[in-house]
């Protein structure tokens with residue numbers, strides 16, 4: 001598949017399209033040009049990264065800023081910016097901590113890591129109170145997959161096609177996106193992928209129950225699946241299963257003795273209006289994976305939280321990552337959670353979510369190129385189509401809109417080739433939110 005076709009099926013916009021070339025050719029700032037060239041000269045090129053768009057000099061609140069001082073409202077943010085970039089309290093606390101304990105050598109612990117684990121245990125329901133810390137989301141997913149194997153004695157995993165659970169070899173084995181797996185096999189054996197519960201289009205169009213039937217069919221036929229891994233709410237193209245969906249999957253997992261792993265790496269910590277997305281459903285996972293914004297957008301920090309009864313494998317190293325009990329990462333996470341709680345961000349996100357819904361549904365009324373609008377809290381997807389009946393994806397149009405918006409100071413990503421994904425800092429104020437939506441509307445109107 002050539003690069004231009006590949007972007008139609010990836011979770012982010014690609015960096016080798018004609019639109020990207022045109023965007024880059026407009027860069028006239030000398031220092032920016034030089035750094036973009038050097039970036040392309042020294043970094044290994046890879047999809048969705050190098051070659052890059054622009055060079056950043058600063059980030060603050062909901063904004064990133066380039067070397068020329070141009071600010072972009074960052075509705076992408078790699079999903080790390082729940083409490084805004086360079087959150088002042090976080091910067092102050094981390095700066096202070098740099099004068100104190102900065103690293104925790106293995107075999108020793110520290111108060112910040114212990115307090116952080118205790119806090120996570122207190123936030124999660126029931127017996128979800130055992131924690132393992134790790135620096136990044138992919139390794140949290142790896143730990144979850146290992147734990148499921150030792151708990152169940154079964155190595156097989158069920159996951160969704162098109163899912164993303166990280167870029168390490170175990171995570172891409174469980175994931176279902178071609179751009180991450182192409183030419184990289186053989187991957188982990190025993191991964192059974194099922195089509196996701198997408199109801200706007202595709203084989204389960206209008207009928208989520210068919211997806212449930214499919215899942216149970218695979219559980220029954222395989223009989224030895226040890227884990228089901230999924231994002232509770234799919235982050236990139238914003239797919240939100242019904243309340244019944246996860247209840248049913250939970251029942252299947254219990255019936256077929258598989259662990260339910262919720263990957264909430266990009267969507268926890270208030271993004272959906274609750275601390276964890278699974279709180280929207282009457283369901284508790286066996287393992288919860290957290291990451292990204294857990295480190296406040298400053299420090300790489302991830303974690304798994306699991307049931308007390310799985311604390312039986314003290315003789316095996318399930319994690320063993322160097323920066324495991326980082327005092328800085330733990331402080332960053334504790335402060336992030338504190339900001340979410342003290343600033344009432346969950347309530348704010350619910351209100352912002354209602355506002356987003358109103359505005360985006362108005363856009364859908366006005367513009368025929370919008371086929372679907374879906375979202376929750378401050379996570380929204382706008383699916384652009386050439387025709388509402390055929391639902392043909394508007395690949396070229398959405399890319400044009402993205403670069404026009406970048407020009408005007410709004411950054412977001414495109415998912416699945418035609419979905420505008422909107423994911424701002426949760427601290428964004430109404431004026432900024434309004435500015436972003438106005439830029440978006442003005443540019444949708446141009447096509």
Ligand SMILES: Cc1ncc(COP(=O)(O)O)c(C=O)c1O
Pocket residue numbers: 135136137138139141164165166167231235263265266291292302
């Ligand atoms: C759903 C999901 N899981 C796992 C990961 C991997 O996290 P990390 O990049 O920190 O390894 C990501 C990152 O984008 C993600 O979106």
